[in-house]
Amino acid sequence: QVQLVESGGGLVQPGGSLRLSCTLSGSISRLLVMGWYRQEPGKQRELVATITVGGTTNYAESVKGRFTISRENGKNTVYLEMNSLKSEDTAVYYCNARFFPAVYWGQGTQVTVSS
Secondary structure, eight states, X not given: OOEEEEEOOEEEOTTOXXXXXXXXXXXXXXXXXXXXXXXXXXXXXXXXXXXXXXXXXXXXXXXXXXXXXXXXGGXXXXXXXXXXXXXXXXXXXXXXXEESSOEEEOOOEEEEXXX
16 A cells, blocks of 8 residues: 655745655555645646656656755655745645556645745
8 A cells, every 4th residue: 555645844934944754664665756736726736746666757847946846765765955946836735656557646735834
């Protein structure tokens, strides 16, 4: 049974930084990609960043140059370092793990950027 546990959300001022963590428990056999998505109230969930098991990363245009995704293989943990945060980054952030063939989601962590 795969579980994803996120941490690190909170309230931060514009221009500030936060680091989100997501730890995967369970078998990682057939794991392909891990990533972060976010969702604002009334909007669709959108991709923020992903990282493959080989280390290839992909970012949404809106976060390029500000956010960095990384993975600590020994701990099955994925991080999202968020810098220069803007009010429009406010959302619930969800960790995602894509296996062949299943997909798993974390419970979400709130990030609020406000002065």
